[in-house]
Amino acid sequence: MSAQPPSDEHDFGRLFVQHQSRIYGFIRSLVVHRADAEDLLQETASVLWRKFDEFLPGSNFSAWALQVARFQVMYFRQRQKRDVLQFSDKFVDAVGADTIAESDRLGDLQELLELCMDKLPPADHELFDLRYHSDLSAKNIAEQLGRPLSTVYNAINRIRRTLAECVEQAMNRADRERT
Amino acid sequence: MTVAPNYHSELYELAGAQCEGTMVADQVARLEELVLGDGRLRRMYILYMHVHACAERRGAGGKGRGMAGLPAIDLSVSTGAAVEHPVGAAVELPLQPEPRTPSPEPPFPTLSTTNYPLPTPFVGSWAFSYMVATVIMGVMLLVFWAMKVTHHQHIAEAPAQSAPSEAMPEMVFVGRITGMVDVKWSDDPHYLPPPDFAHVPLERKYILSSGLLEITYDSGAKVILEGPCTYEVESTAGGYLALGKLTAKVASGQWPVASAKPQAANQKSPSSFILHPSSLFFVRTPTAIITDLGTEFGVEVNKAGTSKTHVFQGRVEMRLADGGRGEPLTIQLGVGESGQVEHGADGRGPTLLRGAADAAGFVRVGQLAKLAEQLHPTPLCRWQAWSKELRKRDDLLAYYDFQRDESDRLVLRNRAATGKQFDGRIESPAWVSGRFPGKHALRFGWAGNGVRVNIPIECKQLTLLAWVNLDSLPNPPECGGLLLSDGWNKVGFSRANFAGRIHWQIRYDGTISFTLDNRSGNMRSRPVFDNAETLGHWHHLAVVYVYGPETSHVVFYLDGEHVGGGNMIAVAHPTVVAKFGPAMIGAWWDSRDADCTCASYPLGGRIDELMIFRSALEAEEIHRIYESAKP
CATH class of the missing domain: 2.60.120.200 (Jelly Rolls)
Incomplete structure (x- = not known):
């Protein structure tokens, strides 16, 4: 029995939610500012929705979405003024291509991140929560805890690095188990 | 371009600046240099940014955002900036959708007299019978087709295995901070204190320079730490007092809780704990383990690791470190009694000295609010x-x-x-x-x-x-x-x-x-x-x-x-x-x-x-x- 053509917002929503962290991560790695990344995600979603009838269910939604996102990023860059801080075309091409190549691997990132966060010491976990769950800036956190900004800043960076390395190790383990 | 060998730290620092929104032009240039110059660095950067993006997405859910943390996606709105690339443009889609096949003709002819001029007489003829049979077959096929669609839709609605969970990874919380009076945390710049009146997770360390901090365990037990003090939460029913003073109150008749099996008393730092069916609250020190038997007591530990327990109400059991020889000595202390345990000198076991409790030397549970009022009256x-x-x-x-x-x-x-x-x-x-x-x-x-x-x-x-x-x-x-x-x-x-x-x-x-x-x-x-x-x-x-x-x-x-x-x-x-x-x-x-x-x-x-x-x-x-x- 051949797959039914996707026809409604529900299917699109389900697919987009499933892959949005990858799409957002992709965009975020290609632009300097968070606000730009959020705008680009909106634009990408708009285009994907409008072209959704061209997407064949069962094919690689993530790869398709990332390509669309990549072109949205490039178009965005053309619209930017010269003095706005942004990455070069070469950077976007290289990072974009590598991300698309890794997109399947990055699909498990959410789950692996949660496992890695379980391993964080309590103090690190609390700090991470303040930064991301409460959405406080490093400066706000430093004021709240009465600690130097540099200490908080370095601690958050260290935690992100720890999580990234943990996730990478987990991905490598998964790769070995698959082969 | 030459890439310095120790580039990981630099890469993470630059990526960190990007995450925190503090990047300047020089940093952008340097990040590009690192990322473009080395494929391994490029992959590290991609993973780091994806971790950050994931965390952003998970963390801010519910604050006016849709799709769990990201800006609400309004599918009806065209921003005007979204560009659709024309068909045939150089868009490399790894898996192009296959050319659509035309929809099959319905499996039965339409019942229209315009299409099927009726011979006379039609009804009762073999053609009519054939047509009726075809219609019946077509209806049956239609029914089966609809059921299959429903089945696929049901599968489509089921969440994918890798669908992200909205729940935060679970930390084990054992209580909350319920009182603070003039708390000053450790001066160590690498020690990050908890937010005020936060939940208390397992293995959290509290290092006070001065002041009073009250922790109420979920079991109802209350602990007042008096700085300078170092206390680590070891289980749902106790902790390790490495240095300083605390008062603990556990009312009799408290419901039992699973607690950690206490580590050996002479272990300087707690390691991973084991759940143990014991129901009693305990305080571990470098030289003793004090187990509550339904009481209020104070414990103080000095820099030499000497522990002294004072019983204000009820009784406690005090178990001494045995120095590795034989069963550890266990004593019970009653109201108004104290027990002091010192490390043994010259390889000997710890020594115990009984005395009188010094109730006035401790801030008692229940006094914190009044003290706060006196120090900082409203x-x-x-x-x-x-x-x-x-x-x-x-x-x-x-x-x-x-x-x-x-x-x-x-x-x-x-x-x-x-x-x-x-x-x-x-x-x-x-x-x-x-x-x-x-x-x-x-x-x-x-x-x-x-x-x-x-x-x-x-x-x-x-x-x-x-x-x-x-x-x-x-x-x-x-x-x-x-x-x-x-x-x-x-x-x-x-x-x-x-x-x-x-x-x-x-x-x-x-x-x-x-x-x-x-x-x-x-x-x-x-x-x-x-x-x-x-x-x-x-x-x-x-x-x-x-x-x-x-x-x-x-x-x-x-x-x-x-x-x-x-x-x-x-x-x-x-x-x-x-x-x-x-x-x-x-x-x-x-x-x-x-x-x-x-x-x-x-x-x-x-x-x-x-x-x-x-x-x-x-x-x-x-x-x-x-x-x-x-x-």
Whole structure:
């Protein structure tokens, strides 16, 4: 029995939610500012929705979405003024291509991140929560805890690095188990 | 381009700046150099940014964002910037959708006479039978097709295995911080203290330089840490006190909790714990494990690791480190007893010394709030203490603190020594909040609402003070009553003599007025409520009256500062002393009118304290009264 053509917002929503962290991560790695990344995600979603009838269910939604996102990023860059801080075309091409190549691997990132966060010491976990769950800036956190900004800043960076390395190790383990 | 060998740290630092939004042009250039120069670095960067993006997405869910953390995606909106690339443009889609096949013809012919001209006779012929059979077959196929679609839709709705969970990874919390008094955390810049009144997770370390911190475990056990102190939460029912002092209280009959099997007492730091079916709260130290048997106790540990336990209530079991030889020594301590354990010298086991408990040396559970109050009294507490002293004054004629009497909410109590005779009766009461938390006030502002008092007193010297918060000024030519004797300038239907009766009020022009009835004198301050900024805030008003046979003298104050006054000219002679009699607070009763049914001249605002002194207070004292009780 051949797959039914996707026809409604529900299917699109389900697919987009499933892959949005990858799409957002992709965009975020290609632009300097968070606000730009959020705008680009909106634009990408708009285009994907409008072209959704061209997407064949069962094919690689993530790869398709990332390509669309990549072109949205490039178009965005053309619209930017010269003095706005942004990455070069070469950077976007290289990072974009590598991300698309890794997109399947990055699909498990959410789950692996949660496992890695379980391993964080309590103090690190609390700090991470303040930064991301409460959405406080490093400066706000430093004021709240009465600690130097540099200490908080370095601690958050260290935690992100720890999580990234943990996730990478987990991905490598998964790769070995698959082969 | 040459990439330095130790580039990981630099890459993470630059990526961190990007995540925190602090990147500058040089950093962008350097990040590009690193990322473009090395594929491994590029992949590290991609993973790091994806971790950050994932965390952003998970963390901010619910704050006006859709799709769990990201900006709400409005599929109906075209931003105008989204570009659709035309078909045939160089878009590399790894898996192009296959060319669509035309929809198959339906498996049965349509029943239309236009398509199938009917031979005559048609019905009953083999063609008709064939057509009917085909229709039936087609309907059956349609039914099966619909069922298959439903089945696929059901699968499509089921969440994918890798669908992200919205729940945060689970930390094990064992309680919360429920009290803090002057807490100063460790000076170590690498120690990150918890947020105030946070939940307490397992393995969390609390390092205080000074102050008091209370932790309430979910089991109900309470621990007060007294800095300097290092305490680590080891389980749902206990912790490790490496240094310092704590008091623990576990009421008897507490429901049992799974607790960690305590580590060996001589282990300096806790390792991963094992859940153990023991139900008792414990405190581990470098030299002992103190297990609660339904009690309150204190523990202190010095830098040498010597532990001393003091029992305030009930009993505890104290187990000593055995130094690896034989069963550890276990003793029980009762009320008023202490046990001190020191590391053994020269390889010997620890030594135990029994003594008396030092209860006074510990902050007991239940004392924290009171201590906090003493060290940092709230405005209400400070006011209460001040108010209590004020009542002792001999010259205090009446003192209304405007604190609601729960036994009778229609009464405004007179707290001066003159007592209940000057209690007020509230008409249409509206109890509201006063000038700080816990302080009550009465709101005035509509006809019939006010407080009736009767103070049949004459005074040659008088000071009236009140805390007032105005919402609005009265309409011209009216006034808002602060304290007004009944009636005005007439003998009144009761034929009483109103001469000298006090009218203290706020006029429509923002001035404060003090008038003695029957043309006995009239005085106003300069305009003090003359702009919107004065409304909606608490102000302290005062007026001082001093009788003189020829002229009397009046002085006005606002917030402890002089705002007008002078000699009060009496139209009528002889001058009269000030008097009260029947009066109202917050309004005026026109007793001239026998048909008057309700009070008028309402004050448009709140009063939360009013005092009447039968003396002329000095400016300095009025200022002091203002300062003592200002919000």
